[in-house]
Amino acid sequence: MMNDNNMDTVTLGMGCFWSPDALFGQMRGIIRTRVGYAGGTLDQPTYRQLGDHTETVEMDYDTRILSLENVLDVFWSNHNPFNINDYKGRQYQSLVLYRGQIQLNVIHGVMKIREEEGKGKPDTEIAPFNRFYPAEDRHQKYYLKRYPSAIEELSKLFPSPQELTNATLAARLNGLAKGYTNLRTILDEIRTWPISEEEKGNLLHLIQRIRW
Secondary structure, three states: OOOHHHEEEEEEEEOOOHHHHHHHHOOOOEEEEEEEEEOOOOOOOOOOOOOOOEEEEEEEEEOOOOOHHHHHHHHHHOOOOOOOOOOOOOOOOEEEEEOHHHHHHHHHHHHHHHHHOOOOOOOOEEEEOOOEEEOOHHHOOOOHHHOHHHHHHHOOOOOOHHHHHHOHHHHHHHHHHHOOOOHHHHHHHHOOOOOOHHHHHHHHHHHHHOOO
């Protein structure tokens, strides 16, 4: 679909990771999303034993369509970094893990613009990315998995849990299941994907067979 020169990755924490997975997954330009644990020091964290890690969503995006500035604007506009759900602690904290100096420069630039716009300086931890531990399968595409018909149809294309987690289509439909987008928007986008007309037709028919 694209080469690695057009792809970038960012890891963000903004509260419980289910909703951010759906929020970013429905955005055009997002290639894939996955939820997991990052930012801490515990080796092999789990949902029940997070240690000092934070719930995060990690996403790969097409830089020709979506910029890091766009991603960060959505990030800071969709959670309260000063007080996430009245919860104190690292599990649900506001967190940006950057990969390299270029990303760090962009992050500081977006923060400066938001301050100049009167939105305040966010109480967000900014730290270098170290390692991301994928969460258990039941947390991946959480809202989509509440629709058995969707999983039944998608399993024909993505037979393994990892394939489903990494699928752009699953990311879009997870956003639909949460209510962040609508079916027409997804169908219209698929018609623009650089795949054959036959493949497009198959995807469109598959989606329209799903019982929501």
